[in-house]
Amino acid sequence: MLPGGSTSVTTSMYSDGMSTSDRLIESTRELLWERGYVGTSPKAILERAGAGQGSMYHHFKGKPDLALAAIRRTAEELRASAEGALGGPGTPYERIEAYLRRERDVLRGCPIGRLTMDPDVVASDELRAPVDETIDWIRERIAGIVEEGKEQGQFAATLDGEEIAATVLATVQGGYVLARASGSPAAFDTGVRGLLSLLAPHSS
Protein backbone atom coordinates (compact mmCIF):
# COMPACT_ATOMS: atom_id res chain seq x y z
CA MET A 1 0.00 0.00 0.00
CA LEU A 2 1.35 3.39 -0.95
CA PRO A 3 1.39 6.14 1.64
CA GLY A 4 -1.61 8.39 1.18
CA GLY A 5 -0.22 11.59 2.54
CA SER A 6 3.40 12.67 2.36
CA THR A 7 4.73 13.35 -1.08
CA SER A 8 7.83 15.42 -0.41
CA VAL A 9 10.33 12.66 -1.22
CA THR A 10 8.27 10.94 -3.90
CA THR A 11 10.75 11.53 -6.70
CA SER A 12 12.54 8.52 -5.32
CA MET A 13 9.47 6.35 -5.99
CA TYR A 14 10.41 6.16 -9.65
CA SER A 15 13.68 5.07 -11.17
CA ASP A 16 16.03 7.79 -12.30
CA GLY A 17 15.86 6.54 -15.85
CA MET A 18 12.13 7.13 -16.15
CA SER A 19 11.10 10.03 -18.38
CA THR A 20 9.05 12.89 -16.97
CA SER A 21 6.14 11.82 -19.15
CA ASP A 22 6.29 8.29 -17.73
CA ARG A 23 6.56 9.58 -14.17
CA LEU A 24 3.48 11.70 -14.73
CA ILE A 25 1.56 8.73 -16.11
CA GLU A 26 2.65 6.45 -13.25
CA SER A 27 1.79 8.96 -10.54
CA THR A 28 -1.59 9.58 -12.18
CA ARG A 29 -2.31 5.85 -12.29
CA GLU A 30 -1.63 5.53 -8.57
CA LEU A 31 -3.66 8.58 -7.62
CA LEU A 32 -6.62 7.52 -9.78
CA TRP A 33 -6.57 4.15 -8.04
CA GLU A 34 -6.33 5.65 -4.55
CA ARG A 35 -8.45 8.78 -4.83
CA GLY A 36 -10.31 8.59 -8.15
CA TYR A 37 -10.42 11.23 -10.86
CA VAL A 38 -12.44 13.75 -8.86
CA GLY A 39 -10.05 13.43 -5.91
CA THR A 40 -6.86 13.78 -7.95
CA SER A 41 -5.53 17.30 -8.43
CA PRO A 42 -2.86 18.27 -10.99
CA LYS A 43 -0.84 19.51 -8.01
CA ALA A 44 -0.87 16.08 -6.36
CA ILE A 45 0.15 14.43 -9.64
CA LEU A 46 3.11 16.78 -10.09
CA GLU A 47 4.22 16.38 -6.48
CA ARG A 48 4.15 12.60 -6.60
CA ALA A 49 5.89 12.54 -9.99
CA GLY A 50 8.54 14.92 -8.70
CA ALA A 51 7.82 17.01 -11.78
CA GLY A 52 7.81 20.77 -12.03
CA GLN A 53 4.85 23.02 -12.69
CA GLY A 54 4.18 23.29 -16.37
CA SER A 55 5.57 19.84 -17.17
CA MET A 56 2.05 18.40 -17.34
CA TYR A 57 1.10 20.91 -20.04
CA HIS A 58 4.39 20.33 -21.82
CA HIS A 59 3.67 16.60 -22.24
CA PHE A 60 -0.13 16.48 -22.12
CA LYS A 61 -3.04 18.69 -23.07
CA GLY A 62 -4.19 18.72 -19.45
CA LYS A 63 -5.56 16.52 -16.69
CA PRO A 64 -8.11 14.66 -18.90
CA ASP A 65 -5.44 13.88 -21.51
CA LEU A 66 -2.97 12.65 -18.88
CA ALA A 67 -5.71 10.64 -17.15
CA LEU A 68 -6.59 9.00 -20.46
CA ALA A 69 -2.96 7.88 -20.96
CA ALA A 70 -2.92 6.56 -17.38
CA ILE A 71 -6.24 4.71 -17.71
CA ARG A 72 -5.15 3.14 -21.01
CA ARG A 73 -1.94 1.81 -19.46
CA THR A 74 -3.81 0.41 -16.45
CA ALA A 75 -6.40 -1.14 -18.76
CA GLU A 76 -3.71 -2.91 -20.81
CA GLU A 77 -2.14 -4.35 -17.66
CA LEU A 78 -5.49 -5.53 -16.31
CA ARG A 79 -6.33 -7.24 -19.58
CA ALA A 80 -2.95 -8.99 -19.66
CA SER A 81 -3.29 -10.20 -16.09
CA ALA A 82 -6.84 -11.45 -16.72
CA GLU A 83 -5.62 -13.28 -19.81
CA GLY A 84 -2.85 -14.84 -17.73
CA ALA A 85 -5.52 -16.69 -15.75
CA LEU A 86 -8.19 -17.16 -18.42
CA GLY A 87 -5.75 -18.31 -21.09
CA GLY A 88 -3.92 -20.69 -18.77
CA PRO A 89 -4.10 -24.47 -18.70
CA GLY A 90 -7.02 -26.46 -17.36
CA THR A 91 -10.70 -27.05 -17.96
CA PRO A 92 -13.09 -24.12 -18.54
CA TYR A 93 -14.13 -24.32 -14.86
CA GLU A 94 -10.51 -24.29 -13.73
CA ARG A 95 -9.66 -21.29 -15.89
CA ILE A 96 -12.60 -19.31 -14.49
CA GLU A 97 -11.56 -20.41 -11.01
CA ALA A 98 -7.99 -19.24 -11.70
CA TYR A 99 -9.37 -15.85 -12.78
CA LEU A 100 -11.54 -15.55 -9.67
CA ARG A 101 -8.77 -16.64 -7.33
CA ARG A 102 -5.85 -14.83 -8.93
CA GLU A 103 -3.75 -12.76 -6.57
CA ARG A 104 -5.26 -9.33 -6.01
CA ASP A 105 -4.68 -6.42 -3.74
CA VAL A 106 -8.31 -6.76 -2.68
CA LEU A 107 -8.49 -3.79 -0.33
CA ARG A 108 -7.17 -1.44 -3.01
CA GLY A 109 -10.04 -2.45 -5.28
CA CYS A 110 -10.00 -2.68 -9.06
CA PRO A 111 -8.10 0.22 -10.69
CA ILE A 112 -10.50 0.10 -13.64
CA GLY A 113 -13.78 -0.75 -11.90
CA ARG A 114 -13.41 2.02 -9.31
CA LEU A 115 -13.36 4.59 -12.13
CA THR A 116 -17.01 3.82 -12.85
CA MET A 117 -17.90 5.46 -9.53
CA ASP A 118 -16.27 8.66 -10.71
CA PRO A 119 -18.88 11.10 -12.06
CA ASP A 120 -16.36 12.89 -14.30
CA VAL A 121 -15.14 9.63 -15.86
CA VAL A 122 -18.64 8.32 -16.50
CA ALA A 123 -19.71 11.68 -17.96
CA SER A 124 -16.81 11.65 -20.47
CA ASP A 125 -17.17 9.30 -23.44
CA GLU A 126 -13.41 9.52 -23.97
CA LEU A 127 -12.39 8.58 -20.41
CA ARG A 128 -15.10 5.93 -20.09
CA ALA A 129 -14.15 4.20 -23.37
CA PRO A 130 -11.04 2.30 -22.12
CA VAL A 131 -12.95 1.30 -18.96
CA ASP A 132 -15.88 -0.03 -20.96
CA GLU A 133 -13.67 -1.77 -23.54
CA THR A 134 -11.59 -3.54 -20.90
CA ILE A 135 -14.57 -4.82 -18.95
CA ASP A 136 -16.24 -5.83 -22.19
CA TRP A 137 -13.16 -7.67 -23.41
CA ILE A 138 -12.85 -9.71 -20.19
CA ARG A 139 -16.58 -10.46 -20.24
CA GLU A 140 -16.44 -11.73 -23.83
CA ARG A 141 -13.38 -13.83 -22.97
CA ILE A 142 -15.21 -15.46 -20.05
CA ALA A 143 -18.40 -15.92 -22.10
CA GLY A 144 -16.40 -17.90 -24.67
CA ILE A 145 -14.94 -20.10 -21.95
CA VAL A 146 -18.41 -20.80 -20.52
CA GLU A 147 -19.61 -21.82 -24.00
CA GLU A 148 -16.58 -24.11 -24.27
CA GLY A 149 -17.51 -25.66 -20.92
CA LYS A 150 -21.08 -26.19 -22.11
CA GLU A 151 -19.86 -28.00 -25.24
CA GLN A 152 -17.68 -30.22 -23.07
CA GLY A 153 -20.64 -30.95 -20.79
CA GLN A 154 -18.93 -29.31 -17.82
CA PHE A 155 -21.57 -26.60 -17.49
CA ALA A 156 -25.32 -27.10 -17.84
CA ALA A 157 -26.59 -26.49 -21.37
CA THR A 158 -29.23 -24.15 -19.91
CA LEU A 159 -26.62 -21.60 -18.84
CA ASP A 160 -25.99 -18.56 -21.02
CA GLY A 161 -22.34 -17.65 -21.59
CA GLU A 162 -22.93 -13.89 -21.65
CA GLU A 163 -25.00 -13.99 -18.48
CA ILE A 164 -22.57 -16.14 -16.51
CA ALA A 165 -19.67 -13.98 -17.68
CA ALA A 166 -21.45 -10.88 -16.37
CA THR A 167 -22.09 -12.66 -13.05
CA VAL A 168 -18.43 -13.64 -12.77
CA LEU A 169 -17.23 -10.09 -13.43
CA ALA A 170 -19.88 -8.60 -11.14
CA THR A 171 -18.88 -10.95 -8.32
CA VAL A 172 -15.28 -9.74 -8.62
CA GLN A 173 -16.19 -6.06 -8.82
CA GLY A 174 -18.76 -6.33 -6.04
CA GLY A 175 -16.35 -8.42 -3.99
CA TYR A 176 -14.09 -5.37 -3.75
CA VAL A 177 -17.03 -3.36 -2.41
CA LEU A 178 -17.76 -5.96 0.30
CA ALA A 179 -14.08 -6.18 1.25
CA ARG A 180 -13.58 -2.43 1.47
CA ALA A 181 -16.81 -2.02 3.46
CA SER A 182 -15.65 -4.56 6.04
CA GLY A 183 -12.00 -3.55 5.96
CA SER A 184 -10.95 -7.15 5.27
CA PRO A 185 -10.26 -9.18 2.10
CA ALA A 186 -12.21 -12.13 3.56
CA ALA A 187 -15.56 -10.89 2.20
CA PHE A 188 -14.17 -10.95 -1.34
CA ASP A 189 -13.08 -14.57 -0.94
CA THR A 190 -16.43 -15.57 0.55
CA GLY A 191 -18.32 -14.23 -2.46
CA VAL A 192 -15.92 -15.98 -4.84
CA ARG A 193 -16.33 -19.30 -3.00
CA GLY A 194 -20.12 -18.94 -3.23
CA LEU A 195 -19.96 -18.39 -6.99
CA LEU A 196 -17.57 -21.30 -7.47
CA SER A 197 -19.88 -23.60 -5.50
CA LEU A 198 -22.73 -22.61 -7.84
CA LEU A 199 -20.58 -23.06 -10.94
CA ALA A 200 -18.95 -26.33 -9.89
CA PRO A 201 -19.52 -29.12 -12.41
CA HIS A 202 -22.14 -31.46 -11.02
CA SER A 203 -21.11 -35.08 -11.03
CA SER A 204 -23.87 -36.68 -13.01
Next chain:
Amino acid sequence: MLPGGSTSVTTSMYSDGMSTSDRLIESTRELLWERGYVGTSPKAILERAGAGQGSMYHHFKGKPDLALAAIRRTAEELRASAEGALGGPGTPYERIEAYLRRERDVLRGCPIGRLTMDPDVVASDELRAPVDETIDWIRERIAGIVEEGKEQGQFAATLDGEEIAATVLATVQGGYVLARASGSPAAFDTGVRGLLSLLAPHSS
Protein backbone atom coordinates in the same frame (compact mmCIF):
# COMPACT_ATOMS: atom_id res chain seq x y z
CA MET B 1 -31.39 12.25 -12.28
CA LEU B 2 -30.56 15.51 -10.57
CA PRO B 3 -28.73 18.20 -12.49
CA GLY B 4 -25.04 18.06 -11.74
CA GLY B 5 -24.17 21.68 -12.28
CA SER B 6 -26.47 24.60 -11.61
CA THR B 7 -27.37 25.15 -8.01
CA SER B 8 -28.60 28.71 -7.93
CA VAL B 9 -32.28 27.84 -7.54
CA THR B 10 -31.85 24.72 -5.47
CA THR B 11 -33.78 25.98 -2.49
CA SER B 12 -36.88 24.99 -4.40
CA MET B 13 -35.72 21.35 -4.47
CA TYR B 14 -36.85 20.91 -0.89
CA SER B 15 -40.22 21.68 0.58
CA ASP B 16 -40.56 24.93 2.44
CA GLY B 17 -41.43 23.08 5.62
CA MET B 18 -38.11 21.24 5.78
CA SER B 19 -35.74 22.40 8.49
CA THR B 20 -32.29 23.71 7.59
CA SER B 21 -30.75 20.69 9.27
CA ASP B 22 -32.86 18.35 7.14
CA ARG B 23 -32.07 20.28 3.97
CA LEU B 24 -28.37 19.97 4.75
CA ILE B 25 -28.69 16.22 5.30
CA GLU B 26 -30.71 15.72 2.11
CA SER B 27 -28.33 17.74 -0.05
CA THR B 28 -25.36 15.86 1.43
CA ARG B 29 -27.02 12.53 0.69
CA GLU B 30 -27.48 13.48 -2.95
CA LEU B 31 -23.98 14.85 -3.38
CA LEU B 32 -22.40 11.81 -1.71
CA TRP B 33 -24.30 9.60 -4.13
CA GLU B 34 -23.36 11.65 -7.18
CA ARG B 35 -19.83 12.76 -6.38
CA GLY B 36 -18.67 10.80 -3.33
CA TYR B 37 -17.23 12.20 -0.13
CA VAL B 38 -13.97 13.38 -1.66
CA GLY B 39 -15.85 15.19 -4.44
CA THR B 40 -18.35 16.92 -2.14
CA SER B 41 -17.38 20.34 -0.82
CA PRO B 42 -19.11 22.12 2.07
CA LYS B 43 -19.77 24.94 -0.40
CA ALA B 44 -21.67 22.60 -2.76
CA ILE B 45 -23.71 21.23 0.16
CA LEU B 46 -24.71 24.70 1.32
CA GLU B 47 -25.58 25.83 -2.20
CA ARG B 48 -27.76 22.83 -2.90
CA ALA B 49 -29.45 23.09 0.49
CA GLY B 50 -30.07 26.79 -0.07
CA ALA B 51 -28.47 27.32 3.34
CA GLY B 52 -26.25 30.17 4.41
CA GLN B 53 -22.60 29.98 5.30
CA GLY B 54 -22.17 29.01 8.91
CA SER B 55 -25.41 27.01 9.03
CA MET B 56 -23.43 23.77 8.63
CA TYR B 57 -21.40 24.56 11.73
CA HIS B 58 -24.50 25.67 13.59
CA HIS B 59 -26.17 22.27 13.13
CA PHE B 60 -23.19 19.95 12.71
CA LYS B 61 -19.61 19.74 13.90
CA GLY B 62 -18.39 19.85 10.31
CA LYS B 63 -18.41 17.93 7.03
CA PRO B 64 -17.64 14.50 8.61
CA ASP B 65 -20.43 14.91 11.17
CA LEU B 66 -22.95 15.98 8.53
CA ALA B 67 -21.81 13.17 6.21
CA LEU B 68 -22.32 10.68 9.02
CA ALA B 69 -25.91 11.85 9.52
CA ALA B 70 -26.48 11.62 5.75
CA ILE B 71 -24.93 8.15 5.44
CA ARG B 72 -26.98 6.87 8.39
CA ARG B 73 -30.22 8.06 6.84
CA THR B 74 -29.34 6.52 3.46
CA ALA B 75 -28.35 3.27 5.19
CA GLU B 76 -31.70 3.06 6.99
CA GLU B 77 -33.60 3.55 3.74
CA LEU B 78 -31.51 0.95 1.93
CA ARG B 79 -32.08 -1.57 4.69
CA ALA B 80 -35.83 -0.95 4.62
CA SER B 81 -36.03 -1.32 0.85
CA ALA B 82 -33.95 -4.55 0.93
CA GLU B 83 -36.24 -5.89 3.65
CA GLY B 84 -39.24 -5.01 1.48
CA ALA B 85 -38.05 -7.61 -1.03
CA LEU B 86 -36.39 -10.14 1.27
CA GLY B 87 -39.21 -10.15 3.82
CA GLY B 88 -41.92 -10.41 1.18
CA PRO B 89 -44.02 -13.44 0.26
CA GLY B 90 -42.75 -16.44 -1.68
CA THR B 91 -40.19 -19.19 -1.49
CA PRO B 92 -36.59 -18.48 -0.47
CA TYR B 93 -35.60 -18.44 -4.15
CA GLU B 94 -38.42 -16.04 -4.99
CA ARG B 95 -37.47 -13.67 -2.17
CA ILE B 96 -33.84 -13.57 -3.33
CA GLU B 97 -35.08 -13.06 -6.87
CA ALA B 98 -37.29 -10.18 -5.70
CA TYR B 99 -34.26 -8.60 -4.01
CA LEU B 100 -32.11 -8.98 -7.13
CA ARG B 101 -34.81 -7.69 -9.46
CA ARG B 102 -36.19 -4.89 -7.30
CA GLU B 103 -36.47 -1.56 -9.01
CA ARG B 104 -33.20 0.33 -8.92
CA ASP B 105 -31.78 3.44 -10.47
CA VAL B 106 -28.98 1.25 -11.83
CA LEU B 107 -26.92 3.95 -13.50
CA ARG B 108 -26.78 5.98 -10.29
CA GLY B 109 -25.22 3.01 -8.51
CA CYS B 110 -25.66 2.06 -4.86
CA PRO B 111 -25.60 5.07 -2.51
CA ILE B 112 -23.96 2.92 0.17
CA GLY B 113 -21.70 0.70 -1.94
CA ARG B 114 -20.16 3.63 -3.84
CA LEU B 115 -18.89 5.05 -0.54
CA THR B 116 -16.47 2.12 -0.26
CA MET B 117 -14.54 3.58 -3.21
CA ASP B 118 -14.04 6.77 -1.25
CA PRO B 119 -10.61 6.84 0.40
CA ASP B 120 -11.72 9.23 3.15
CA VAL B 121 -14.75 7.09 4.05
CA VAL B 122 -12.76 3.86 4.15
CA ALA B 123 -10.02 5.52 6.22
CA SER B 124 -12.53 6.66 8.85
CA ASP B 125 -13.86 3.99 11.20
CA GLU B 126 -16.78 6.26 12.05
CA LEU B 127 -17.90 6.91 8.46
CA ARG B 128 -17.27 3.33 7.37
CA ALA B 129 -19.30 1.83 10.26
CA PRO B 130 -22.82 2.47 8.87
CA VAL B 131 -21.67 1.25 5.43
CA ASP B 132 -20.25 -1.95 6.89
CA GLU B 133 -23.22 -2.56 9.18
CA THR B 134 -25.76 -2.11 6.38
CA ILE B 135 -24.00 -4.47 3.98
CA ASP B 136 -23.48 -6.94 6.81
CA TRP B 137 -27.11 -6.79 7.81
CA ILE B 138 -28.36 -7.50 4.27
CA ARG B 139 -25.82 -10.31 3.89
CA GLU B 140 -26.95 -11.99 7.12
CA ARG B 141 -30.57 -11.61 6.06
CA ILE B 142 -29.87 -13.34 2.73
CA ALA B 143 -27.72 -16.02 4.39
CA GLY B 144 -30.68 -16.94 6.61
CA ILE B 145 -32.97 -17.18 3.60
CA VAL B 146 -30.51 -19.47 1.80
CA GLU B 147 -30.39 -21.72 4.88
CA GLU B 148 -34.21 -21.77 4.89
CA GLY B 149 -34.12 -22.80 1.23
CA LYS B 150 -31.67 -25.59 2.01
CA GLU B 151 -33.94 -26.94 4.76
CA GLN B 152 -36.84 -26.90 2.33
CA GLY B 153 -34.73 -28.73 -0.25
CA GLN B 154 -34.93 -25.81 -2.68
CA PHE B 155 -31.17 -25.20 -2.62
CA ALA B 156 -28.48 -27.88 -2.65
CA ALA B 157 -27.35 -28.93 0.83
CA THR B 158 -23.74 -28.35 -0.28
CA LEU B 159 -24.26 -24.59 -0.60
CA ASP B 160 -23.11 -22.33 2.22
CA GLY B 161 -25.55 -19.59 3.25
CA GLU B 162 -22.85 -17.03 4.06
CA GLU B 163 -21.03 -17.66 0.81
CA ILE B 164 -24.11 -17.47 -1.40
CA ALA B 165 -25.23 -14.32 0.40
CA ALA B 166 -21.87 -12.68 -0.34
CA THR B 167 -22.18 -13.73 -3.99
CA VAL B 168 -25.69 -12.25 -4.21
CA LEU B 169 -24.58 -8.94 -2.73
CA ALA B 170 -21.41 -8.85 -4.82
CA THR B 171 -23.40 -9.48 -8.00
CA VAL B 172 -25.58 -6.47 -7.19
CA GLN B 173 -22.69 -4.19 -6.27
CA GLY B 174 -20.59 -5.33 -9.22
CA GLY B 175 -23.62 -5.09 -11.49
CA TYR B 176 -23.61 -1.34 -10.91
CA VAL B 177 -19.96 -1.23 -11.99
CA LEU B 178 -20.71 -3.09 -15.24
CA ALA B 179 -23.73 -0.89 -15.94
CA ARG B 180 -21.90 2.38 -15.32
CA ALA B 181 -18.93 1.21 -17.40
CA SER B 182 -21.17 0.47 -20.38
CA GLY B 183 -23.51 3.41 -19.83
CA SER B 184 -26.53 1.10 -19.85
CA PRO B 185 -28.51 -0.74 -17.15
CA ALA B 186 -28.59 -3.89 -19.34
CA ALA B 187 -25.27 -5.20 -17.99
CA PHE B 188 -26.68 -5.18 -14.45
CA ASP B 189 -29.67 -7.25 -15.54
CA THR B 190 -27.47 -9.71 -17.45
CA GLY B 191 -25.37 -10.44 -14.36
CA VAL B 192 -28.50 -10.88 -12.25
CA ARG B 193 -30.00 -13.31 -14.77
CA GLY B 194 -26.77 -15.32 -14.74
CA LEU B 195 -26.85 -15.61 -10.96
CA LEU B 196 -30.53 -16.56 -10.95
CA SER B 197 -29.89 -19.29 -13.52
CA LEU B 198 -27.19 -20.71 -11.24
CA LEU B 199 -29.41 -20.46 -8.15
CA ALA B 200 -32.57 -21.80 -9.76
CA PRO B 201 -33.97 -24.84 -7.95
CA HIS B 202 -33.18 -27.92 -10.00
CA SER B 203 -36.16 -30.08 -10.73
CA SER B 204 -35.09 -33.42 -9.36
